[in-house]
């Protein structure tokens with residue numbers, strides 16, 4: 001299966017190794033003139049959640065519990081960016097626009113950026129850097145345990161995202177970056193368990209369905225690839 005921390009970082013070969021899910025044949029990834037301005041636009045647009053929080057903070061619109069507002073907003077945006085990052089490969093295959101791959105690393109790093117803001121809000125404003133209290137919380141509340149596990153995995157993927165690390169780690173890089181699937185599952189579990197306590201599962205169900213579709217798509221591609229390889233042998 002094509003690794004999907006390709007999803008977060010790696011450049012893919014111009015021609016995919018596997019048969020696309022649709023008839024559309026991806027054009028080569030490099031060279032498209034629209035890519036650079038589009039990347040700048042995506043970079044700026046991805047700053048919207050941060051700009052919104054800063055604006056709300058400056059204009060006293062963070063509600064009666066600003067820490068909860070910031071924690072929830074950054075948590076939700078982390079999940080949104082995770083879904084967008086995971087959607088790049090299916091979109092590339094379905095539309096045939098290979099240049100979409102050039103947005104993946106940036107989107108993956110934005111996922112990490114919002115996860116870091118989310119974790120920092122918890123660490124700083126919720127727990128005031130009380131390490132003993134944080135360790136206790138991670139051990140005691142399952143939704144915090146899985147959120148923390150997802151964040152630790154995201155750190156590993158972000159640290160190994162530069163091209164130099166891709167070269168250095170070789171095949172191990174691909175194996176490591178498959179952790180993106182685990183991160184997707186843990187993120188949904190984190191959201192689900194948090195909202196289950198509040199009997200409010202609508203959003204976790206919607207995001208869960210999106211995640212199942214994104215990961216299920218990869219599973220189908222993987223099964224097809226294996227069948228093709230077996231037949232060739």
Ligand code: HEM
Pocket residue numbers: 068071072073074075076077078079082115118119122144147148149150151154183187190191194
């Ligand atoms: C990939 C990593 C993570 C993702 C995708 C994520 C996502 C989310 C989401 C979607 C929410 C709910 C937002 C809402 O109510 O609309 C949330 C809430 C929360 N998350 Fe995370 N999270 C992650 C990691 C973490 C970590 C590492 C911690 C702390 C150790 C954490 C602590 C919390 C807390 C305290 C809340 C708010 C609970 C409440 O208001 O009752 N999350 N997160």
